[in-house]
Amino acid sequence: MRAILKPMGLTLVLYATTASAQAEDVTTFTLDNGMDVVVIEDHRSQALTNMVWYRTGAADEPAGKSGIAHFLEHLMFKGTDKMAAGEFSATVAANGGTDNAFTSKDYTAYYQQVAADRLDLMLKMEADRMVNLQMTEQDVATERDVILEERNMRIENSPQALFSEQADAAQYLNHPYGIPVIGWRHEMEQLNQQDALTFYHQYYAPNNAILVVAGDVEPDQVRELANQYFGPIAPNPDLKPRVRPQEPPQLAERRLNFSDPRISQPYLVRSYLAPERNSGDQRQAAALTLLASLLGGDSTTSYLATKLQFDTQTAVYTSASYSGMSLDKTEFNLIVVPAQGVELADAEKAMDQAVADFIAAGPDPEDLERIKTQFRASEIYAMDSTNSRANRYGAALAIGLTVQDVQDWVPTVLDISADEIIAAAKTVLDRRASVTGFVTPSEPVTTGTEG
Known part of the structure; x- marks a missing residue:
């Protein structure tokens, strides 16, 4: 245990020191x-x-x-x-x-x-x-x-x-x-x-x-x-509030069969409508960020990889992804490439069962700490690049976040509990708000599972 804790503790200290120093180097005005x-x-x-x-x-x-x-x-x-x-x-x-x-x-x-x-x-x-x-x-x-x-x-x-x-x-x-x-x-x-x-x-x-x-x-x-x-340039007095059409409640799962002769290997994709990062309230987005990493952030060590690629050999590749960097609702995505001889419908059933098992059991504490350690380390490297930091602040302010939100993001992610991750999963991974696609090199398949 001591060998595990030491690197994590060192990474946390490095992140805290780096973040504090670089927060002081950011100045804003209008x-x-x-x-x-x-x-x-x-x-x-x-x-x-x-x-x-x-x-x-x-x-x-x-x-x-x-x-x-x-x-x-x-x-x-x-x-x-x-x-x-x-x-x-x-x-x-x-x-x-x-x-x-x-x-x-x-x-x-x-x-x-x-x-x-x-x-x-x-x-x-x-x-x-x-x-x-x-x-x-x-x-x-x-x-x-x-x-x-x-x-x-x-x-x-x-x-x-x-x-x-x-x-x-x-x-x-x-x-x-x-x-x-x-x-x-x-x-x-x-x-x-x-x-x-x-x-x-x-x-x-x-x-x-x-x-x-x-x-x-x-x-x-x-x-x-x-x-x-820029000071002499007059503002646009007719600039309208940034209001867009919003999504109604999504009550019906959608399924797509897409075929193209250029596809070399069949795969399935599932997307769920998901919340974005909101100014002053980023905890659910932070929980979804960790959920994606735990489920499929690494194609060899994540939960879906362990269950589908190694335990059952149902798949040769799995992935989960989420980014809350949008003004309005975004997506949480899952991808599975089935192993040779495994039908897409069977791969989908195995994926759904693995996700259900993860929600029922909750994240492994060591896996969660490992993911957080990796997240801290990636943030330290990102902060070492002025170009990366410029993009981070610019994108955040462009979607309604603040400088404080940017600086609060990493501490928020590191503070997320296992219970918050499972709560986010139960809320967002709702088949009624999902699109499932079967992508094949031949004619579309017509099989699927009930939600």
Whole structure:
């Protein structure tokens, strides 16, 4: 027992020390126009990550315009009345840096990784494209072809991705999370210049944005530059509250049979509608995080792996996953790849029985401590990266969490009890709020189990 406790105790001390020191290195303030700013000091190298996050993503798109958030992300690199198309990225590269952007269901973010003494230039360019974006009809046509080809590569050429689209659409009866971030192809083909400009003028404003600067900077320096470049930009007085259609009670299990000749091995997927992390109340999300790790966070040592891959040899791979990082309800997922000769229906029954046994018995105390130790260690490593920390704070604030919520997250997870994990499992693993998919290389199967 002493050999087990010592590493855990050391990890806890390391985490507490690291978290305390880095919490003191985080400074936040809000500009007069409503733009939130987070400064994360890290003076170990003369470099920084600069990010501008907008509180808008695919789930905020108007009906019939799926993909417009991601489309606009591409068009944001086309130029302004001061910079030519492509000049933004070329300038970053000429100054020894890299830049890119990404769109999710809840936010769109733009970032640069550069030397610390280039912050002034980065903020100047980001402020410029926040209000002065220019695009020609040719820019729009060219970039529309780019995103359609991106859909071909990422979705159409991947049967797994095609199935995931169908499963998401089935999981969300009313919420726009059921619409793919990249968009439905038939709607993407119709996106035009006015669609992009309308979305841009509605959501790209300082009172809908978060500036995160992480690296070799001082808070007063960032405050001065943020006020200089973003301060003069007027907020959007017509920015509406972020209200989306919500899910009604889900009372009927949904089942999908998906077949594609490109599938090499049959597998089953189960998703459950699950709560997200909520500001000031993250305990249920923390319990679900641990539940996912215990059930299937490791394909060799987790509960499902032990029961299905080793004890009964029903499966060759198992997994469970959950992320509460969303503005609205999210998903808890289970995956099982059956062993050779095992039918998907039998693998599903074995999975359900294993989950039921886990709930009845509760987590093994040593397994729970091991999972928490691994979680602490991963957080220590994550905090060592300024880029990781910038992403963590930016994403959190973009979905309605606070800086305090970010700093409370790990202690909350470590404080979760076995009873809370089982309570969360009983609440969330409800077959009525689930979608089960059988993915096969041949014709769809019609077998299944009763919920």
